Amino acid sequence: MEALDRLSDHLSTRLLDLNLAKQEGRKIIGYTPGGFLPEELVLASGAIPIGFIRGGNHDMVELAGAYICHWIDTFWRAQIGYGISGDDPYYSIIDLLVMPITDNHSRALMDVLDDNTAIEIFPFGIPHTKDDPAFKYYLNGITRLKAKLEEVTGVEITEIKLKEAIDLCNRERELLREISLARRSRKVPISSRDFIALGHGSFLADKQVMVEVLESVVKELEEPVVSSHDGPRILLTGSTLAQGDSKVIDLTEKAGGVIVIEEFAEGIKPYWESVNLDGDLMAALADCHFARRVPPGWFRPGRERLDFLVKLAKDFDVAGVIWYQLMYRESYKVESYYFPDILKKGAGIPLLIVESDYDSAEIETLRTRVEAFIDTLRR
Amino acid sequence: MAKYYDELLKLCGFTDRDITQEGLRIEKAFQKLELGPEDMMNAEAWVRQHHDIELLGVRRILGLWIKELVDLVLCRDEGKKVVYYGFPTIAGPGMAIKVAAPEHVYCSCPDAVLCHSLGQIFNKLDPVLEAGEQNGLPPGHGLCTLQTIRVGGMAKGIIPVPDMVIMSSYYCDMGSKTDELLRERYGQPAIVVDGSMDSRWGEFPDYRPERVKFLGAELNKFIDKTREILGLDLTPDIWEKAMAFNKAVRVRVRELTDLMKADPQPVSIAASELATLLITASTGRSVTEGPEVIATLSKEVRERVRAGIGVLAKGSPRVMTFLTSFTDPSIARMIENAGLAMPVMFNSATLRMRPLESTYTTIGEKRAEVQLEVGMFHSSYGLAKRWAEVVEDFKLDGSIWGYQFNCRPSAETSHLIPKFVTETTGVPCLSLEVDYYDNRIYSAEALKTRVETFAEMLKSRKAEGAA
Numbered sequence: 001m002e003a004l005d006r007l008s009d010h011l012s013t014r015l016l017d018l019n020l021a022k023q024e025g026r027k028i029i030g031y032t033p034g035g036f037l038p039e040e041l042v043l044a045s046g047a048i049p050i051g052f053i054r055g056g057n058h059d060m061v062e063l064a065g066a067y068i069c070h071w072i073d074t075f076w077r078a079q080i081g082y083g084i085s086g087d088d089p090y091y092s093i094i095d096l097l098v099m100p101i102t103d104n105h106s107r108a109l110m111d112v113l114d115d116n117t118a119i120e121i122f123p124f125g126i127p128h129t130k131d132d133p134a135f136k137y138y139l140n141g142i143t144r145l146k147a148k149l150e151e152v153t154g155v156e157i158t159e160i161k162l163k164e165a166i167d168l169c170n171r172e173r174e175l176l177r178e179i180s181l182a183r184r185s186r187k188v189p190i191s192s193r194d195f196i197a198l199g200h201g202s203f204l205a206d207k208q209v210m211v212e213v214l215e216s217v218v219k220e221l222e223e224p225v226v227s228s229h230d231g232p233r234i235l236l237t238g239s240t241l242a243q244g245d246s247k248v249i250d251l252t253e254k255a256g257g258v259i260v261i262e263e264f265a266e267g268i269k270p271y272w273e274s275v276n277l278d279g280d281l282m283a284a285l286a287d288c289h290f291a292r293r294v295p296p297g298w299f300r301p302g303r304e305r306l307d308f309l310v311k312l313a314k315d316f317d318v319a320g321v322i323w324y325q326l327m328y329r330e331s332y333k334v335e336s337y338y339f340p341d342i343l344k345k346g347a348g349i350p351l352l353i354v355e356s357d358y359d360s361a362e363i364e365t366l367r368t369r370v371e372a373f374i375d376t377l378r379r
Numbered sequence: 380m381a382k383y384y385d386e387l388l389k390l391c392g393f394t395d396r397d398i399t400q401e402g403l404r405i406e407k408a409f410q411k412l413e414l415g416p417e418d419m420m421n422a423e424a425w426v427r428q429h430h431d432i433e434l435l436g437v438r439r440i441l442g443l444w445i446k447e448l449v450d451l452v453l454c455r456d457e458g459k460k461v462v463y464y465g466f467p468t469i470a471g472p473g474m475a476i477k478v479a480a481p482e483h484v485y486c487s488c489p490d491a492v493l494c495h496s497l498g499q500i501f502n503k504l505d506p507v508l509e510a511g512e513q514n515g516l517p518p519g520h521g522l523c524t525l526q527t528i529r530v531g532g533m534a535k536g537i538i539p540v541p542d543m544v545i546m547s548s549y550y551c552d553m554g555s556k557t558d559e560l561l562r563e564r565y566g567q568p569a570i571v572v573d574g575s576m577d578s579r580w581g582e583f584p585d586y587r588p589e590r591v592k593f594l595g596a597e598l599n600k601f602i603d604k605t606r607e608i609l610g611l612d613l614t615p616d617i618w619e620k621a622m623a624f625n626k627a628v629r630v631r632v633r634e635l636t637d638l639m640k641a642d643p644q645p646v647s648i649a650a651s652e653l654a655t656l657l658i659t660a661s662t663g664r665s666v667t668e669g670p671e672v673i674a675t676l677s678k679e680v681r682e683r684v685r686a687g688i689g690v691l692a693k694g695s696p697r698v699m700t701f702l703t704s705f706t707d708p709s710i711a712r713m714i715e716n717a718g719l720a721m722p723v724m725f726n727s728a729t730l731r732m733r734p735l736e737s738t739y740t741t742i743g744e745k746r747a748e749v750q751l752e753v754g755m756f757h758s759s760y761g762l763a764k765r766w767a768e769v770v771e772d773f774k775l776d777g778s779i780w781g782y783q784f785n786c787r788p789s790a791e792t793s794h795l796i797p798k799f800v801t802e803t804t805g806v807p808c809l810s811l812e813v814d815y816y817d818n819r820i821y822s823a824e825a826l827k828t829r830v831e832t833f834a835e836m837l838k839s840r841k842a843e844g845a846a
């Protein structure tokens with residue numbers, strides 16, 4: 001896909017561009033990728049948002065062992081490794097790290113970085129439930145964030161600037177949605193690998209460029225699909241799908257499965273909802289990014305997401321679900337026990353649970369399990 | 380006619396009258412728990428080996444745990460409304476429910492009750508853990524073993540499905556998620572009391588008022604929901620009474636903790652743990668009999684202090700742990716046998732609380748404010764800071780940060796707390812991976828080498844200091 005090539009070119013010089021932007025006085029705002037940070041606020045402050053989505057590297061996980069025991073989720077341990085080692089250059093250029101504190105795993109990263117690095121961190125808590133006090137708490141968090149961004153950038157986030165930023169981000173979400181929904185077709189017009197690359201790109205790329213890339217993708221999708229993958233259609237779900245963590249995708253594709261839809265709390269930006277532009281914009285941001293967003297597994301009650309997964313399974317007509325579990329993310333592990341029943345009842349399809357600690361030694365076991373699952377679906 | 384359980388019950392401080400009065404209930408509960416004559420013999424041996432049965436107070440506290448176990452196992456059959464909460468928990472909600480309907484409600488942290496009874500007395504928790512593992516919380520994934528016990532207890536049908544659960548969603552993710560698992564299976568109604576520990580490392584004792592407002596609003600929501608689900612009105616009077624009950628037990632525990640400061644240490648920390656955890660786990664027997672029973676123990680301990688009797692040599696290095704095992708007293712004994720006095724657990728220590736002139740008006744907000752002041756539900760830094768304070772206040776020679784490996788709020792501080800405490804107090808702090816609820820892997824034997832090495836280091840430090 002040409003559009004993807006453009007994105008890839010853009011990302012290859014992104015660090016350079018960011019350094020130049022920094023020299024010109026623009027601020028770089030890093031954030032952790034759970035989808036609870038409204039990028040709109042960062043953009044409206046004139047700063048550049050950068051999501052920390054790298055993962056899949058066991059060396060980083062091991063490095064974290066000097067700072068924390070291994071009973072913490074793999075992705076977040078990897079972030080500790082990246083953050084402390086400087087192996088992820090983005091950690092070195094940010095002016096502020098915004099951390100929506102979701103569960104104890106993200107809190108672990110905050111505490112370890114706070115204690116061991118000079119990175120300036122701005123945390124704001126994400127409640128685990130969706131009642132009224134929780135909504136107010138989230139709204140208060142992003143309102144404090146707005147003030148912090150104004151302080152860091154020296155730019156007032158006006159209504160007009162915020163509206164422009166929302167428009168841009170809504171456009172990005174709309175396009176991602178359109179592309180994703182196109183995969184409901186029997187002829188799958190874009191591979192999951194490419195779709196995920198777009199998603200990951202959206203955490204790093206210049207927003208305007210990203211929107212243009214997505215518009216080009218949509219155009220390219222209008223062309224008749226020449227080669228389409230056929231094989232059992234798969235829904236891939238889990239807590240985190242990081243950039244560089246492609247093991248399960250590779251194995252599924254090799255085994256002949258076709259991933260047609262993904263649902264992840266971290267690493268795939270939520271694109272199902274748009275921000276409403278009527279009324280108070282801060283409340284509208286909270287409404288989209290918190291209240292209407294599909295909640296991650298650590299929300300309670302957590303049934304909303306599980307029902308959403310069943311709906312996705314039906315809408316995308318999948319033959320099976322692969323539940324990609326990172327080690328020690330307890331909320332997902334617990335759900336993986338009772339979700340297969342819900343899925344069976346709701347969509348009549350099976351589920352495979354695979355687990356990873358980003359360790360290359362896992363590959364053969366994963367391969368055998370994924371191949372056997374796809375084989376069963378084929379039959 | 381003598382019954383197969385008489386000897387054990389007497390060992391655990393039951394009088395003949397108690398046995399006559401409670402006998403039928405005990406028999407019924409033991410049947411449900413599949414505790415037969417052989418288990419009684421094993422329990423007797425276990426209790427004699429690991430608990431300080433010379434002290435009537437210890438025996439009677441063990442007896443209280445048996446009574447609480449029986450109450451838990453039979454509460455549904457006895458027509459009570461059943462309410463569960465988690466551990467650790469904000470003090471108040473559970474007790475308020477109990478106070479609102481003392482005769483009609485059974486309210487506790489059931490897994491903590493099972494640990495202290497089936498574990499500490501019968502050493503027979505493994506089948507419950509195994510049932511939990513087979514019913515949703517498999518081993519090898521770092522899933523909380525305390526929750527595994529709750530799941531196992533319900534799967535085995537030894538603890539009833541509750542009418543309501545209070546989810547402590549403000550601290551860990553595991554407790555609430557396990558309650559979700561149980562809700563999927565049994566349909567138990569649950570109230571989520573949420574919060575967000577989003578304060579930075581270094582922020583304690585400060586916090587944003589929104590944290591109080593949020594947690595406070597969640598606690599107020601709990602009051603409304605309790606009315607909806609159980610028809611109980613948790614009025615300010617009831618809360619006041621609940622806090623007074625809580626205080627009555629706490630005062631007794633504090634007396635005991637103060638006595639533990641004596642050198643030589645007069646009684647094993649395992650005994651003090653049995654008393655301290657009553658407040659956390661039970662709203663029933665802890666209140667009706669707890670203060671008197673703990674006072675009995677304190678009286679005996681006071682006599683030991685007067686007579687200079689100790690369970691360790693005078694001058695032994697003194698350390699603190701977070702807790703000691705909920706299930707296995709031999710772990711505390713192992714630490715003491717290594718020559719380390721443990722006068723205090725973090726959980727029973729008196730903290731340096733600043734005077735609080737609350738401007739909050741609702742019950743929920745007032746409770747939330749106190750919790751944030753205490754520190755543990757504030758942040759990991761809050762806990763670290765408090766830990767360091769207790770090390771200083773008790774003039775300890777060391778501390779053992781025993782982090783519960785499958786409890787994320789605890790595990791995330793595996794390195795942070797020892798580092799902070801050592802740096803700020805100059806007193807060594809050992810990071811020790813433990814399981815307070817399950818001794819199958821983290822047994823006294825398995826932990827011994829690390830503890831002994833630490834003990835040797837503290838002893839030579841102390842000797843150098845004295846020289």
Ligand code: SF4
Pocket residue numbers: 465466467523524525526550551552553554783785786787788789
């Ligand atoms: S994970 Fe920790 S806080 Fe949560 S229930 Fe288990 S022991 Fe308690």
